[in-house]
Amino acid sequence: MVNDPIGDMLIQIKNAALAKKGSLELPYSKLKKALADVLLAEGYIVSAQKTGVDPKANLKIGVKYAEGQSVITDVKRISKPGLRWYVGKSDIPTVVGGMGIAILSTPLGLMTGKEAKKRGVGGELLCKIW
CATH class of the missing domain: 3.30.1490.10 (Dna Ligase; domain 1)
Structure with a gap:
């Protein structure tokens, strides 16, 4: 069980970027989707979409790169x-x-x-x- 879902989401995005992954999936929540929408609007990720149906829905996030480097430094x-x-x-x-x-x-x-x-x-x- 994750005690800090927002912290877990942020670290998963950072780790996926460092590992040069194209995308990642994590459990869906409205707060995570709202955070992903802010990151998308600011240009830190390329996509954020809900996959599946509740209660087993996931949030698929596309990691953004510029010239081979992740846009997210830290x-x-x-x-x-x-x-x-x-x-x-x-x-x-x-x-x-x-x-x-x-x-x-x-x-x-x-x-x-x-x-x-x-x-x-x-x-x-x-x-x-x-």
């Missing part, structure tokens, strides 16, 4: 099940001088730190990706 899980990390709209961090993204869970749904600042909302800082 991921860092910030808010964990044992220690939640919340930030206000003025405390949202920049990642690697603006070269990466922070992903937040806000009352308006999952979004990047840049979008959360623009909308004037804070939330739970899930992870940083660069």
Whole structure:
């Protein structure tokens, strides 16, 4: 049993990228799909689709490469099940001088730190990706 499904998802994507895999499948959840949609919109993955039917549905994610290298250099899980990390709209961090993204869970749904600042909302800082 996985205690941190978001952390597990991020590490699986990173490991698939380092192993030069084209895609990976992991158990489906609405939160994982929302996170994958943010990564897709920001250009860190090439696809994210639900396969199968509930309750055995999976999420198939296509890993993105540029010139033979993975677009994702590293991921860092910030808010964990044992220690939640919340930030206000003025405390949202920049990642690697603006070269990466922070992903937040806000009352308006999952979004990047840049979008959360623009909308004037804070939330739970899930992870940083660069």
